[in-house]
Amino acid sequence: MDKSRWTARTLAAEAFPAAVRKDPGRTLLAFDFDGTLAHMNPDPEAVSLVEESASALEQLTGLGVDLALISGRPVDTLVRLGRLQERPAFSQATILGQYGIERLDLATGERRIPPIPVEIDRARPELAQLVADHPGAYLEDKGRALAVHVRRMPDPEAAQAALSEPVHQLAERHGLQVEPGRLVWEVRAASADKGDALRELIRQHQPRAVLMAGDDLGDLAAFAALAEAAKRGIYTCALVSDSQEQPELRRYADVLCDGPDGVAAWLQHLVSNLR
Numbered sequence: 146m147d148k149s150r151w152t153a154r155t156l157a158a159e160a161f162p163a164a165v166r167k168d169p170g171r172t173l174l175a176f177d178f179d180g181t182l183a184h185m186n187p188d189p190e191a192v193s194l195v196e197e198s199a200s201a202l203e204q205l206t207g208l209g210v211d212l213a214l215i216s217g218r219p220v221d222t223l224v225r226l227g228r229l230q231e232r233p234a235f236s237q238a239t240i241l242g243q244y245g246i247e248r249l250d251l252a253t254g255e256r257r258i259p260p261i262p263v264e265i266d267r268a269r270p271e272l273a274q275l276v277a278d279h280p281g282a283y284l285e286d287k288g289r290a291l292a293v294h295v296r297r298m299p300d301p302e303a304a305q306a307a308l309s310e311p312v313h314q315l316a317e318r319h320g321l322q323v324e325p326g327r328l329v330w331e332v333r334a335a336s337a338d339k340g341d342a343l344r345e346l347i348r349q350h351q352p353r354a355v356l357m358a359g360d361d362l363g364d365l366a367a368f369a370a371l372a373e374a375a376k377r378g379i380y381t382c383a384l385v386s387d388s389q390e391q392p393e394l395r396r397y398a399d400v401l402c403d404g405p406d407g408v409a410a411w412l413q414h415l416v417s418n419l420r
């Protein structure tokens with residue numbers, strides 16, 4: 146276990162492993178995917194789950210811990226890229242995709258996939274044209290959301306500044322919202338956020354201890370839901386996978402990890418505390 150890759154910054158972080166050890170069956174661990182369980186890659190299709198995290202999660206779920214993903218990705222993309230169906234850790238996991246609008250329970254195969262809003266279908270051709278006009282920009286079509294990626298452009302920060310206004314104007318024209326992320330804007334309907342997703346899981350599992358791990362602005366709503374849970378006496382832990390791209394997340398961290406490898410190191414630490 147590499148302790149140099151994460152820092153426990155609060156009393157909540159210190160108390161969390163003991164709370165899990167006391168009642169692993171009433172512990173919920175919720176993770177964002179990209180940037181937290183998977184390394185960033187210029188190609189959104191070329192990512193995979195960090196194996197050290199997968200193996201720590203297998204040991205934790207073996208002790209009865211409940212596992213969930215809360216991601217901006219569609220649930221089927223998470224299953225495919227994470228190879229979740231081959232992984233014992235995820236056999237009972239709940240997958241909340243597209244910021245919680247989609248749901249897949251891997252134990253039963255039960256799915257919640259609402260229809261695609263008509264506004265997205267109307268915005269798609271215009272957004273595709275905008276991306277085509279900016280060489281290196283990439284449009285990820287997630288069905289019910291459209292993500293404009295600039296990571297592959299020669300100067301991504303400058304590209305993001307240049308594209309900001311047209312993306313926001315287009316979204317507004319179509320009655321859609323823009324979700325900013327790490328060198329990406331997601332154009333989607335304003336129907337859910339990761340805070341609602343975490344509240345749904347907490348209602349369902351009634352945990353004594355809850356962890357939320359994330360790296361991006363979309364995870365802030367879930368950290369807010371975690372803070373509400375703490376006020377109700379639940380042991381909580383906000384784990385931030387740190388990056389130069391979203392330094393503002395640091396102030397929410399009970400545990401600050403050095404990217405996805407730091408997350409894996411902290412999960413291994415949690416496992417070693419439960420033995």
Ligand SMILES: O=P(O)(O)OC[C@H]1O[C@H](O[C@H]2O[C@H](CO)[C@@H](O)[C@H](O)[C@H]2O)[C@H](O)[C@@H](O)[C@@H]1O
Nearest residue numbers: 178179185186187189216217218296327328329
């Ligand atoms: O909520 P998440 O699981 O973190 O998903 C958020 C978005 O992540 C993906 O984009 C990010 O990762 C890509 C692959 O590493 C990277 O190329 C991109 O720059 C990042 O923004 C994904 O493509 C989006 O659909 C997700 O919503």
